[in-house]
Amino acid sequence: MVPQKNEVNIKQWDSIEKNFTNCPLLLGNGFSLNFSSRLLYQNLYEKYIENCPEDVKKLFKEFKSTNFEKILEHLESTERVCSALKIKQHRISKNKELIKQGLIDSINRIHLTPEDINIDQIKLVSNQINNFNQIFTTNYDLFLYYLILESKKFGDYFYMPFIEDRRFKLFNPGDKYKENHVYYLHGSLLIFEKPVETIKIKRNENWLIKVITDEISKDNYPLFISEGTSEMKLKSIQSNNYLTYCFRELKENKNKNIVIYGQSLSDQDSHIVKEIDKNYDKIAISIRVSENKTINELKSEMNRIKSILSNAEIVFYDSSSLFKFE
Template identity: 80%
Template sequence: MKFTNEQLNAEGIRQWNWIQKQFLNCPLLLGNGFSLNFSSRLLYRNLYEKYIETCPKDVEKLFAEFKSTNFEIILEHLDSTERVCSALEIEQHKITQNKNLIKQGLIDSINRIHPTPDEIKIDQIKLVAKKIKEFDQIFTTNYDLFLYYLILESKKFGDYFYMPFFEDERFKRFNTGDIFKSNHIYYLHGALFVFNKSVDTIKIKRDENWLIDVITKEISKDNYPLFISEGTSEMKLKGIQSNNYLTYCFRELKENKNKNLVIYGQSLSDQDLHIVKAIDENYDKVAFSIRISENKTMNELKSEMNRIRSILKNTEVEFYDSSTLFEFE
């Protein structure tokens, strides 16, 4: 059902312009809900539908058994099974094989469902890029290409990938000391355009080709993106800690000098409890986006707000209507 601004305000859901002065020049944390404004094809269910069309029968059985379309949930179950097998010294080759198939299937599916150049709205990119410049730093758990192009359009943010990578001039190498930019974006769980090469973390440079095509060619050559897809928060954290770039990004989230944070399109689910903990231990106040839709009741909105309050016990939370921060049309 529809709610007026007054009704939302009475329940503690503000319009962004009512609270924005409290969050001037602060960092922004973006989740999958941000990307869905550009393309609904990036829903988890759509990822699943594309993958299930061609996946092995054993993998299809796993999704059916757990009655889930969420890759991360299935990976979580397989990870638990691996640990049980290891503890009891049971052969686990088939489990590990299917786990790797699902991880690779997730990457392949993301490539298949990503919008084509014709579907990218340049005016939309420019509109959002202008707004995003109001923030000091950007942290994101997103893996898609929209932020890649938004950052290029904004001309404000660096990403620490600026050093030459002499083995392959198509890439730039990660280095922490960036003398060119003071504002940065941090891909907390990796991205489709970030890769590992030996001890280096590298990023594909833009060229005349559509970026998703370049990435697909790399995957076809068995060069896979740096992308944390393990199911549990614990496994994601282990993945982060195993890579110097991801470790650096996560440390910057935890040690940011600005103690206010704006969150948009990031649900802070159980699979991201490592991020929840980092926020709750290091930030004084957050602005959390609430998506208002016609099929949500006020009780459902209040339930979501109560959930966020329950996991951010040490942090003051302001809630705002997500539609009032960014304009996508």
């Protein structure tokens, strides 16, 4: 039996919508799961580490990281040292290739093929996200990218040509073409990092996932954060100009109301929770109501959220009442 929402004061979206017109939206993994259950493995590391070789597991453990790119960079540096000192590097090169292929395989496993994507669903949801003026997301999959392509309302600050490589567009915060933007707070599979620039890959005639994995095979790695702790995530954000800009836009947003959907607000994202608590006055937060949850479980979850967002007025709404996915 599904718990009665009025027993725990969970609203329907249409009853609170007028208070959150044209305000920012923060999306978490719960949003993407409506498009594909494969994305239950939001963390590519978790998917990969299940069956990877023991040597590779040791590397991730030694560097206390779940970030593919960081481990690969360490191995590339070691390769250069070995080459300069004429030290055999077969085992290093072998593990580098294993990790690189593991990242490619993990991306392919959790993302849908073109045949599996429901275009009608993309069109339906794209119309609904137009009710918001900005979109922040902690997801790094491609579904939001398809939605904003269909929506045509949102920009992403990647509009300038990247002179060094025309396959990419360059991040520039001075985007005068759009008033509404998407912010990938933890990066995206579309976004890559060069020594002093952040760039986004352009579409070509191939399936976008293939374009991305082809870049990985050439030792160009997407910019996305997969570290587990909030402290590590924040450190990665602060090390990149684009991620720093996105995080600042969330922190210093002029609109003091925000809607949160599909975001668990867990300890791993406390860097985001703290800034939302400081900056926003009224917050609408989705709660998933199902027959598997008791009244006490719902109350416990709501009380936890209230305890970490103690400075704002919190309104809880039924997650099934905001977006229609079919």
